[in-house]
Every structure is written in C-alpha cells, then in structure tokens.
Amino acid sequence: MNAIEVENLYHRFADGTVGIDGITLMIRKGDLVVLAGPNGSGKTTLLRHLNGLLLPDRGRVVVAGIPVSNNVAMARQKVGMVFQDADSQIVGETVHDDAAFGPENLCLGKVEINQRVQSALKKVGLLGLSNQRPHLLSGGEKRRLAIAGILTMEPEIVVFDEPFSSLDYPGVRQVLGEILALHHSGRTIILATHDLEKVIAHADRLIIMNRGKVVRDGLPADIVKDVEQFGVRAPCAIRTGGEFQSWMS
C-alpha cells in the first residue's frame, strides 16, 4: 500500500525556473524515507506538493488514494509538515495554544482539542511547559513543539524539512528521538536533508535529488556512496568504511 504516489510531476516557478522536472515516486506506508540533495535541488518544492502548499503544473500527487488537487484540506490534515525554521512555524502565544492551532482550524470541539493537545505535548515531552511562551524554548524544544503542533492533527504522514538545522547535539538527539518514535508508531516519515550523518542509520530508503530530478533511489547502503557526486557529504561511516552509527546510541 502506498502512502504517497507522485506521478510525472513538473513544477515551474513564476519566474520561469524549473523547480521539479518530472518526478515519479511511490512511497510505501510506514517507511522512513530520507530525501537528500544540495540546496536548490527541489527537495522543499517536492515536499510542498505533498500537502498542497504547491499544486502541480503537470502530473499529480496522490495522498492515501486521493489526488491532492481534489482535496487540499484533506491532504494537509493527512500530511503534517515540520518546517525548516521552527521559529516561524509557531503561531500560538503559549505552548498549549500553539499545539491547539491545527485542531482549532479543523473545527473540533474543545474537549477533543484539549485531549489531543495534552497527548501530543506528552509525547514530545513538553507537557510541563504548557504555559510557557514559545520564544523562551530552546532550539530542540521549539522543534518538538512544531512536531506536537502537527501531531494534534493526527497525520498519517509526517514530512520534515531540514529538521536538524541549527540544533546543538542534545537538540538533534531530542528531535531524532521524536522522529523515530513517530516512525515506530506506524507513521510514514519523509525527511529532507543535506546532512545524512544524523539520520542515515535509521532510513529505510534514500532518495537523492539534483536539479529537480530524482537521480538515485534505493536502499541507503546501496546508493549512499554516490551522494558526493551530487553535492551531499557522505556520512563518516562510508568514508572510513565502517557501519552506520545511530546518533541515538
């Protein structure tokens, strides 16, 4: 069963540059997929097609059997997105309010919203900070709040855009821990990064993008040796000939 099907997708920006140049991709339910590529390779653009922030010029994107263009609202509920800049993803004036933003938009009842917020904050370990103001959180906490904010919408697929950028080591471990927990709970994870080191040990599949195209797609162990020719630094383990090391251990 495929969580996401991308068929022959093209995207051209208003200024004429090509963002996505013909991508066809099936993503299996429950996989943790790492999307690698240098800046400007089209990772972010592709991700934004998955929840209808962008709509295709040509081709189509199907989430859980329904084309995104037909039902954008549903796609956004099914595909939760954690942005690169957690700071500007946070909308609420307290931790609790921010986590409640999504379900409020879904017009849920207050009891249901509170229940979801409590359980999402508990999952990411921020329950004790419910009344805290978001800008006082650490980098790792902010990103965990961003994760909680989409968990409350109960997505089946969670998309991360550069989740580790500008985090310190404990921050990376916290966020990676959340990502793995989501994966273990059966959700499909798509994670775009140019920094393979931190996550490659846990990936089921690696997709390398360059100039709007998918240039490699397969098991991490098989294709990771090719990444450097596309402008992504290979993980240390490859360079030294060892095994992938998890950042969690």
Add this chain to the structure above:
Amino acid sequence: MDELTAFGFYPAGSLLHRLDARFKLVFLVSISIAGLRAEWLALVTLTVFAGIVLLVSRRSLFSILIEIRYFIVFLLLICFVRSISTQGTCLIKTMFFSITQEGIRDGILISWRLLLVVLFGMAFIATTRPSDIRAGVAWFLKPLPFIPHKKVATMIGLVVRFVPVIFNQARETANAQKARGIENRKNPVYRLVRLGLPLVRRTFENADKLALAMEARCYSENRSDPDLSSGVHDWFAAVVVFFLCVFTIVL
C-alpha cells in the same frame, strides 16, 4: 523589556484566575471609567480594593514597582505641570512659575486615578491567560457587523507571539551595527533607515514563512470557538464590581 514581563501571565489558581475573561474585561473597563471620575474617598476605597486584587493575583509589590517605574515618573511630571498651570492660592513662587495649592491637589488626584487604572490593568493581565483575553475580546466583537471576530482574535494572537521575536531581532540588528561603528554616524535619518529597514524586512520574511506554515496547518477563518464559561462566582463578582463603581461615581 526582553521578557516584556508585563505581557506576563502568572499562572496560578486564585479566584481571580478562575473568573471568566469576559467578565474581567467588563470589570476592568467599568472600574477604569468609574475610577477616572473618583474623588478622594472613592480613591481610597478603590486603592484598598486594588490592593486586595493584587494580593490575590500573587504579584509581588516590588516587581510591580519595577514594572511601572517609568509610568510613575510620568505621573510626577503630570503632577508638576498641573501644579504650575492651575490658578489658585500660591505656595511657592519662583521667577518662572508658581506652584499653587489647588494645582498640587488636582495633580495628585489625576495621577492617583491614572495609577489605579494601571494597577487594575496589571492585575487583569497577571490573572488572565492571553488566549482567554483574545477569546473574550473576540466574543465582544461578535455582534459588531463588518468585523470578522475570529480573524481579529487570530491577529491579536500573532501580535503577542511576535513582539518578543521583533525585540530580539532589533537587538541583534542594533548590536551588529554597533559592532561596525554605526554610532559614528550622526545622521539620524540614516540610522532610522539602517535600523528600520532590516527590521521590517526580516519581519516580512517571517510573515511569508508564517503564512505558509499556517496554510500547512489548515488555517481557515472558520475555526473552533474559544472556550469560555461563566459561573455563579462571575456573577457574584459582577455585583461587587457594580456596587464599587456606583459608589465611586456617587461619592
């Protein structure tokens, strides 16, 4: 200022915290308006009441004084201007101005009233969750035509959320410019532009990202209504405040 503590909601479970935000808004407005007409006896009563309210709200006197120190300077200024600009019995006469008894009396009266209004405002903020304030305001806007109350509530929420971010940015920008010697430039327009432009630009870049993130989280104007509930204790408080206001105006 960094923390902007006055934004500070101090979570606790006091009676004031449990009152409905809508009621508290009405209380605040009516006491403020009544307070601006209060004479001496009423002022004393209101001050005692404000003292009780602040005590219940669990704010320390010291932190309150720190917070309103500039306001107190401002009040002293009013006192002074008032005391030299009112006709009456002369107390001190200098070459430029004379201080009158009536002036001092009026100055103190006006300053006291303004101080009370501010103290009640602080008690309100300290005991009311920002989202509840927002919800309360939205509730009052509901019956007004042409004003999309849910949109307004969201916008106020964004203001509260972004003021500290803008402060941080302003400080960073100013420091970066100081590091490169902007203080040697005496042209104020140049410095206004150098500080204002990056600040607004960064803010607007944030706005673009924020709008996208809100879209990704299914933002729609048709959102769940905020949760506000009133009970017997709200009505009881309303009676107390009502009599207090009547008392203040009549005296």
Add this chain to the structure above:
Amino acid sequence: MNSASQMHMMVYASLLAALTAAGAYLAIPIGPVPIVLQNLFIMLAGLLLGSRWAMASVGVYLLAGACGLPVFAGGTGGIGKFLGPTGGYLLGFLPAAFFIGMISERTGHRVVFDILAMIGGTLIIYIFGIAWLMVVTGMSLVKTLAVGMFPFLIGDGLKIAAAVPVARALRPVIKPKGREECVINQTK
C-alpha cells in the same frame, strides 16, 4: 483576492501591528529626546499595506492594547490608556494610517505624495492627541502644543524622511501576491 493572499495580508498587518507595539520601546538615542520608532511603523503600515489593511493593523494594535497587553509606550496598557493623557494620539493613529494608505494608493506611490500623505497623517495624530490632552489636563492650547507637539516635530520630520526609502525598498517584497510568488521567496 484569493484566500491565500488574503491570509498573507492578514499576517503582514498583524506583524506590522507587532512592529508598532515593539516600536513603542525601540528608540534611537540621538539628541536629548530619543527618537521612538512607533509612529514610523504607523506610517509604514499606511504606505505598505494600503488604507484598508493599515487600518486593520492599527486597529488590532489598539485592540491588543485595550485588552491590557502592554503594547503602548510606557509599558502598561489597558483600556485606561485611552482615557489617560496620551489617549488621543493613540486613537489618532487609526485615521492617520487610513489616510496615509488612501493617499498613497491613489497617487500610485509617488514620493511627493507619500510625503504629503505622511505630513497629513502626522497632523491628524496631533489633532486628536492635542484635543484630548487639553481635555484631560485642562491646559490652554498654547501650553498643550508646547508640551504635546512642538518637542516632537523634528523627530517626526526625520521619521517621514526615513519612511520614504524604507517603503520604497519593501514595497516589491509585499505587493499582494499569490501562492506562487511567495514560494519563490521561500526557496531562494
């Protein structure tokens, strides 16, 4: 306007309101009276957002203050601030932003008219501010002007001069846009 660009304008208006709130505390320390940035942002709201959204922005700012959020100069907000001595200025922000936005929109963002619009807007703020200050303090018009207007005029002139290049640099960034264009900004 589609809903995406509506939302963009809404976010811009909110953030300009936040800038105005922060501007009450931000000052450039030059000369004896530091130049507070607040009314610079009121003018920019008019120039950048246009009449309707500028008024929404200032309205939200005032409303946030009225609910007791400390967004006004002096730190302590609340409905009482409108009844206090500086309440007139605050109220004057609303028509001033609308006026600046309206003139600037209708004259195609030409510099001369932008400046005239800002001078007009500043006057509107003072008309409201001075009138109310007279009522509250019971001072004569001359004294009120001496306390409540003359000391700030130079600063206002400087801010008008500064608003022109800022508005010109930022207008291309925020002209009402559809989804496509904003994403370009994103991916750059």
